[in-house]
Amino acid sequence: MKKIRTILGATLLATFLMSAMPGDQVITKEGNTTVVNTQTIGKSIQGYAGPTPVKIFIEKGKVSKIEVLRSQEGPKYMAKAKKLLEKYEGKSVAKAKKLKVDAVTGATFTSEALKKNVQKGLEYYEKNK
Numbered sequence: 001m002k003k004i005r006t007i008l009g010a011t012l013l014a015t016f017l018m019s020a021m022p023g024d025q026v027i028t029k030e031g032n033t034t035v036v037n038t039q040t041i042g043k044s045i046q047g048y049a050g051p052t053p054v055k056i057f058i059e060k061g062k063v064s065k066i067e068v069l070r071s072q073e074g075p076k077y078m079a080k081a082k083k084l085l086e087k088y089e090g091k092s093v094a095k096a097k098k099l100k101v102d103a104v105t106g107a108t109f110t111s112e113a114l115k116k117n118v119q120k121g122l123e124y125y126e127k128n129k
Contacts, residue, residue, distance in 0.1 A: 027128055034058045034129065036121040039069060045120065047073050047081075047113035054085070054114060056121045063088045063096045066118060073110050081110035088118060097122040 028035045038045075039053040046052075049072040057064045066085040068078060081104050088096045097119065103111035 026124060030057075032059060033064065034125065036125045037069070038117040038121045038124075041124055042117040042120045045113050045116045046109075047071065048077065048107075048109035049073050052110060052113040052117055054117045054121065056088075056118060056125070058093060058125060062090060062092050063122075065089055068114070077107040077110045080104045081107040081114055084111055085114060085118070093122055093125060097126070 026037055026041055028037070034057075036056040036058065037053065038056070039051075042053055043051050052071045052073060053069040055067045055069060057066070066088055068082050068085070071078070073081075084101050084104055087101050088099060091099060101115055103115070
């Protein structure tokens with residue numbers, strides 16, 4: 001009987017702890033805008049100094065903006081590389097996903113990582129919207 005109570009107690013504790021955990025928070029809504037955060041789904045995508053997550057804002061099926069989230073990339077390189085994100089803005093998700101954007105000279109690793117995060121985020125959005 002004591003063993004059954006121990007197992008039951010452990011099961012209840014595990015259930016409680018799991019219910020207290022937030023969802024994956026990859027896709028959230030802000031009014032009419034869907035936001036895709038690549039922090040967890042793109043954590044293996046490395047720039048020069050580590051992960052380069054982004055937030056992709058989607059309104060009416062189009063990319064409205066992309067924000068770079070905190071990373072370890074040097075500010076000089078990130079400032080150069082994040083300019084390429086503007087090329088996705090205003091495009092439908094389908095077109096943005098297929099878009100071939102050139103890396104920025106002098107910030108190649110950071111550029112490539114940002115592009116991969118955008119692609120990963122758009123693919124996730126299409127599968128989970």
